Amino acid sequence: MRVHHRNRSLVKWIRQVLTNIGSLKTKLLLSFCMLFALSLIVGRAGSFMGWHRHSTELKFPSSRGGYTVLINTWRRNSVLKQSVAHYASCSSVDAIRVVWSENNPPSESLKAYLRKSVRSKAKSNHKPDFRFDLNEQDNLNNRFKPIEGLRTDAIFSIDDDVVVPCSTLEFAFSVWQSAPYSMVGFVPRMHWVDTKSADAIRYKYGGWWSVWWMGTYSMVLSKAAFFHQKYLEMYTYHMPASIQEYVSRERNCEDIAMSFLVANATGAPPVWVKGKLFEIGSSGISSLKGHSQRRNECLNDFVSLYGYMPLVASNFNAVNVQYEWFW
Numbered sequence: 050m051r052v053h054h055r056n057r058s059l060v061k062w063i064r065q066v067l068t069n070i071g072s073l074k075t076k077l078l079l080s081f082c083m084l085f086a087l088s089l090i091v092g093r094a095g096s097f098m099g100w101h102r103h104s105t106e107l108k109f110p111s112s113r114g115g116y117t118v119l120i121n122t123w124r125r126n127s128v129l130k131q132s133v134a135h136y137a138s139c140s141s142v143d144a145i146r147v148v149w150s151e152n153n154p155p156s157e158s159l160k161a162y163l164r165k166s167v168r169s170k171a172k173s174n175h176k177p178d179f180r181f182d183l184n185e186q187d188n189l190n191n192r193f194k195p196i197e198g199l200r201t202d203a204i205f206s207i208d209d210d211v212v213v214p215c216s217t218l219e220f221a222f223s224v225w226q227s228a229p230y231s232m233v234g235f236v237p238r239m240h241w242v243d244t245k246s247a248d249a250i251r252y253k254y255g256g257w258w259s260v261w262w263m264g265t266y267s268m269v270l271s272k273a274a275f276f277h278q279k280y281l282e283m284y285t286y287h288m289p290a291s292i293q294e295y296v297s298r299e300r301n302c303e304d305i306a307m308s309f310l311v312a313n314a315t316g317a318p319p320v321w322v323k324g325k326l327f328e329i330g331s332s333g334i335s336s337l338k339g340h341s342q343r344r345n346e347c348l349n350d351f352v353s354l355y356g357y358m359p360l361v362a363s364n365f366n367a368v369n370v371q372y373e374w375f376w
């Protein structure tokens with residue numbers, strides 16, 4: 050009887066602690082929101098009252114509504130069909146652009162199929178603008194070529210075999226709108242200092258498990274991330290040509306190159322949004338052997354090319370409380 054009673058009060062106590070933690074987190078979150086709103090108001094008021102900050106900060110034009118989904122595809126038409134149909138159904142999608150990197154252009158039947166699919170899946174009156182961006186050469190730098198006729202500042206860069214649910218995507222877009230110079234994405238990675246290396250500082254590429262375990266990251270991969278369209282221009286025209294050549298020669302690490310570029314431009318870490326992703330089709334390149342060794346090499350080679358390590362680590366992650374039942 051007594052034990053039973055004590056158990057019950059223990060359960061009660063645990064419950065209470067959990068609710069306290071819950072409300073503490075809610076309070077923290079609320080104060081963050083309020084701080085953010087305050088900084089917005091102050092920022093707006095500042096420009097309204099004619100104060101101008103003179104700084105060397107990046108100045109991008111303010112963001113227009115919606116975002117463009119930039120799908121990188123390669124010889125997987127069935128996967129591409131599923132992915133286009135999915136993103137056409139998400140509400141803030143202004144346009145869907147498919148980066149095509151093959152000798153032969155997409156067939157008329159594929160084009161017709163995809164156009165029809167976009168028209169029928171779109172939920173709102175606003176049908177996303179659908180187009181291919183054709184490249185004859187298979188080059189990983191293609192995915193970051195500036196896009197003609199772009200109407201949004203926000204780019205959502207995605208591999209053709211990764212599906213992010215619309216609600217998760219909307220949440221990440223709202224996070225990006227509050228930090229438009231940052232990369233905001235779903236796949237975090239980390240650069241760890243290699244403690245085994247005796248001489249100069251060497252870095253090791255930290256995959257999913259190390260990030261999950263430590264909670265620290267410094268990159269979000271462009272296989273599923275929002276970033277400002279200006280970075281496409283910077284990648285293609287202002288990033289050192291040696292890095293583009295490296296990516297094209299090694300057929301790898303365009304995502305690490307983009308992370309370096311944004312980190313070097315902002316001096317800030319990216320933002321990791323926690324959310325479930327779904328992979329369609331066969332397994333990607335990351336499961337291939339020797340992948341992590343090549344990623345380590347990219348990290349260290351880019352550090353030599355930059356002359357320093359621009360990546361900044363962070364522990365922050367954004368979680369959509371609406372969909373998270375347990376904090």
Ligand SMILES: *[C@@H]1O[C@H](CO)[C@@H](O)[C@H](O)[C@H]1NC(C)=O
Nearest residue numbers: 287288289310313314354355
């Ligand atoms: C890093 O950023 C600085 C300042 O914006 C710029 O001058 C430099 O060229 C960038 N470095 C690389 C390697 O892109």
